[in-house]
Amino acid sequence: xxxxxxxxxxxxxxxxxxxxxxxxxxxxxxxxxxxxxxxxxxxxxxxxxxxxxxxxxxxxxxxxxxxxxxxxxxxxxxxxxxxxxxxxxxxxxxxxxxxxxxxxxxxxxxxxxxxxxxxxxxxxxxxxxxxxxxxxxxxxxxxxxxxxxxxxxxxxxxxxxxxxxxxxxxxxxxxxxxxxxxxxxxxxxxxxxxxxxxxxxxxxxxxxxxxxxxxxxxxxxxxxxxxxxxxxxxxxxxxxxxxxxxxxxxxxxxxxxxxxxxxxxxxxxxxxxxxxxxxxxxxxxxxxxxxxxxxxxxxxxxxxxxxxxxxxxxxxxxxxxxxxxxxxxxxxxxxxxxxxxxxxxxxxxxxxxxxxxxxxxxxxxxxxxxxxxxxxxxxxxxxxxxxxxxxxxxx
Amino acid sequence: xxxxxxxxxxxxxxxxxxxxxxxxxxxxxxxxxxxxxxxxxxxxxxxxxxxxxxxxxxxxxxxxxxxxxxxxxxxxxxxxxxxxxxxxxxxxxxxxxxxxxxxxxxxxxxxxxxxxxxxxxxxxxxxxxxxxxxxxxxxxxxxxxxxxxxxxxxxxxxxxxxxxxxxxxxxxxxxxxxxxxxxxxxxxxxxxxxxxxxxxxxxxxxxxxxxxxxxxxxxxxxxxxxxxxxxxxxxxxxxxxxxxxxxxxxxxxxxxxxxxxxxxxxxxxxxxxxxxxxxxxxxxxxxxxxxxxxxxxxxxxxxxxxxxxxxxxxxxxxxxxxxxxxxxxxxxxxxxxxxxxxxx
Numbered sequence: 001x002x003x004x005x006x007x008x009x010x011x012x013x014x015x016x017x018x019x020x021x022x023x024x025x026x027x028x029x030x031x032x033x034x035x036x037x038x039x040x041x042x043x044x045x046x047x048x049x050x051x052x053x054x055x056x057x058x059x060x061x062x063x064x065x066x067x068x069x070x071x072x073x074x075x076x077x078x079x080x081x082x083x084x085x086x087x088x089x090x091x092x093x094x095x096x097x098x099x100x101x102x103x104x105x106x107x108x109x110x111x112x113x114x115x116x117x118x119x120x121x122x123x124x125x126x127x128x129x130x131x132x133x134x135x136x137x138x139x140x141x142x143x144x145x146x147x148x149x150x151x152x153x154x155x156x157x158x159x160x161x162x163x164x165x166x167x168x169x170x171x172x173x174x175x176x177x178x179x180x181x182x183x184x185x186x187x188x189x190x191x192x193x194x195x196x197x198x199x200x201x202x203x204x205x206x207x208x209x210x211x212x213x214x215x216x217x218x219x220x221x222x223x224x225x226x227x228x229x230x231x232x233x234x235x236x237x238x239x240x241x242x243x244x245x246x247x248x249x250x251x252x253x254x255x256x257x258x259x260x261x262x263x264x265x266x267x268x269x270x271x272x273x274x275x276x277x278x279x280x281x282x283x284x285x286x287x288x289x290x291x292x293x294x295x296x297x298x299x300x301x302x303x304x305x306x307x308x309x310x311x312x313x314x315x316x317x318x319x320x321x322x323x324x325x326x327x328x329x330x331x332x333x334x335x336x337x338x339x340x341x342x343x344x345x346x347x348x349x350x351x352x353x354x355x356x357x358x359x360x361x362x363x364x365x366x367x368x369x370x371x372x373x374x375x376x377x378x379x380x381x382x383x384x385x386x387x388x389x390x391x392x393x394x395x
Numbered sequence: 396x397x398x399x400x401x402x403x404x405x406x407x408x409x410x411x412x413x414x415x416x417x418x419x420x421x422x423x424x425x426x427x428x429x430x431x432x433x434x435x436x437x438x439x440x441x442x443x444x445x446x447x448x449x450x451x452x453x454x455x456x457x458x459x460x461x462x463x464x465x466x467x468x469x470x471x472x473x474x475x476x477x478x479x480x481x482x483x484x485x486x487x488x489x490x491x492x493x494x495x496x497x498x499x500x501x502x503x504x505x506x507x508x509x510x511x512x513x514x515x516x517x518x519x520x521x522x523x524x525x526x527x528x529x530x531x532x533x534x535x536x537x538x539x540x541x542x543x544x545x546x547x548x549x550x551x552x553x554x555x556x557x558x559x560x561x562x563x564x565x566x567x568x569x570x571x572x573x574x575x576x577x578x579x580x581x582x583x584x585x586x587x588x589x590x591x592x593x594x595x596x597x598x599x600x601x602x603x604x605x606x607x608x609x610x611x612x613x614x615x616x617x618x619x620x621x622x623x624x625x626x627x628x629x630x631x632x633x634x635x636x637x638x639x640x641x642x643x644x645x646x647x648x649x650x651x652x653x654x655x656x657x658x659x660x661x662x663x664x665x666x667x668x669x670x671x672x673x674x675x676x677x678x679x680x681x682x683x684x685x686x687x688x689x690x691x692x693x694x695x696x697x698x699x700x701x702x703x704x705x706x707x708x709x710x711x712x713x714x715x716x717x718x719x720x721x722x723x724x725x726x727x728x729x730x731x732x733x734x735x736x737x738x739x
Contacts, residue, residue, distance in 0.1 A: 016526060027543050027547075028542075033624060034630060035627045035628065049547065049550075049551075049707060051683070084448060136703070138627045139627075139703045139704065140627075140702070140703035140704055141618060141621065141624075141625065141626060141627050141703075141704050142626050143626065143699075144618040144621070144629055144699055144700065144702070144703070144704060145618060145699070145700060145701045145702040145703050146627070146703060147437065147700070148433075148436055148437050148700055148701060151437035151438055151439060152437075152438065155438055172649055211701075215702060215703060217619055217702060217704070217705060218703050220705070220706070220709055221703060221704075221705075222707060250719075284450050346478040347730060349529075365706075375706060375707060375708065376628055376629070377622070377625070377704075377706040377707060378546065378706065379628070380627050380628050
């Protein structure tokens with residue numbers, strides 16, 4: 001039997017014992033730092049510029065939403081989860097809606113499931129565009145080449161938000177998903193708008209690739225930086241593009257279909273290497289794949305009702321079964337799970353306890369392993385490549 | 396009156412003050428130009444509303460900076476902290492003193508450089524010495540601010556400045572070896588009579604020019620070499636603690652440094668204000684010079700808004716593994732060619 005000796009850095013390194021003479025410099029990166037993707041603090045122990053130990057401190061954006069959910073019925077919960085992953089609010093709603101539908105055993109009409117699939121993929125494109133922009137911003141500088149890529153990606157993300165606005169009337173707090181279906185009927189011309197976006201993105205994504213991998217400095221900054229091997233990735237519970245960047249072929253869209261993914265073929269993008277560059281490659285491949293999925297189903301949205309036969313607009317008469325329920329979907333960042341304990345004795349339509357499993361929190365847990373041995377410059381590259389959203393980490 | 400102008404002191408004041416004014420104005424309005432240029436690159440508008448085409452945005456920004464409360468961190472080293480923003484502007488302007496911005500053909504058919512504040516015999520040495528001093532104010536700011544980010548930035552700046560000094564000096568020796576003089580007017584005169592160095596020495600000239608340009612970028616802390624500033628990692632580099640006009644002076648010095656670096660590359664490799672056999676009047680010399688230096692200036696900002704930033708260790712590796720050996724080889728090749736052709 002092969003015995004593997006772990007060569008990972010020790011995230012619980014005792015700094016007092018390691019550095020008895022207090023030669024190291026402790027640097028608090030954040031919570032007010034331009035590149036920590038929100039309000040997050042990483043305490044770095046630096047030997048020169050090389051990191052000896054890194055301790056992430058999330059919690060600056062904690063809003064107590066899970067506690068709040070215990071007081072609300074499931075109808076009221078959906079609008080407030082928009083703010084968790086503020087880059088991709090659409091999939092937050094879907095995660096909650098899918099979790100309650102499965103828990104309550106509500107069948108969603110096919111039309112709503114197709115619409116949800118298109119919305120999820122559009123959100124994925126928008127989220128990855130924002131990620132690409134901020135990642136290049138971290139590498140290239142706020143006043144430099146990175147800002148150019150960010151401006152271009154935001155130009156296209158704007159079109160996607162316009163598309164959502166036409167559908168739901170809102171650019172951020174959509175509240176378009178209900179338990180049992182979708183609220184807003186597809187307006188006239190919306191399908192053409194989506195088609196225009198996919199046609200545009202097919203031209204733009206190669207341009208982004210040219211701006212990134214076409215630049216040797218980008219490759220120098222990302223290749224071999226922040227390597228997560230597959231074992232560590234599975235141990236830490238990484239998911240989504242971060243996991244697939246480490247060579248693990250896992251995607252809930254294919255392995256545990258939700259929405260209409262059971263009727264659609266999904267080619268899962270996997271990259272080997274586990275470094276920042278691999279994660280970049282996975283996300284770029286997912287951009288292409290999302291465009292392909294949208295194009296393949298945009299003309300096949302079936303007719304029929306958009307909400308279930310018994311629209312659940314009110315919680316009256318619906319009870320959450322006693323017991324534990326865990327359901328998850330694949331968001332742009334990975335597995336967004338919702339853990340529901342039903343059967344509280346206050347209100348039967350409220351969960352006794354609701355726990356959200358955010359993919360970003362698990363990405364953050366990789367930081368103590370990834371940062372050690374790298375320099376301060378690499379902190380922003382690694383953090384950017386993991387794509388954490390602080391609103392989702394802290395909730 | 397004209398005779399009195401031959402007195403170097405009077406000439407220095409009579410020409411130096413207007414030159415400083417012009418350079419400072421260029422440095423200020425370069426910010427406006429860069430913002431419009433980058434906006435054009437990035438699908439934005441940039442400053443448009445203050446004055447015609449937003450030209451007075453610079454003045455508005457200056458007024459805003461003047462209104463800021465003047466704060467010195469409590470634990471800062473006050474004298475150094477105060478001195479650091481002033482020095483870089485002074486050093487950069489002093490560098491410009493030896494650059495001849497114009498020239499003319501005299502009766503004997505020789506090129507005479509003109510519009511130079513101080514025509515030093517050791518002009519190249521003066522330029523390089525001042526470029527070497529540029530590290531000091533940045534380190535002063537980094538140390539005196541008593542901030543961990545500025546300390547890291549200052550550390551990086553010193554390492555980078557000292558390292559890139561070597562290829563810069565070596566490549567600046569190429570014109571000196573080729574022309575046999577250290578005076579910038581002499582180098583330009585040689586280029587006017589024998590052809591610009593960038594093409595007069597086949598390959599060597601062009602390579603040296605490229606290397607000098609890149610090393611100047613590194614000296615002026617521009618992307619892709621701007622790791623001492625590195626706002627996405629070190630927040631703002633050495634100017635984190637500076638506020639208002641103090642920080643503005645640093646930014647001003649950066650623009651001036653870029654402009655002067657472009658002017659130096661023009662003087663050393665692109666023949667200064669000479670434009671082949673075109674018999675230009677004296678007052679059009681600065682225009683030719685500005686067009687040449689201006690294109691380099693545009694190139695620097697074009698690079699800035701489209702490239703990424705090196706990591707500190709990659710930057711050092713590039714310097715010591717590529718730039719330093721390449722510059723040494725280039726100087727030796729120049730010497731060989733000079734010996735072979737009997738140029739000097």
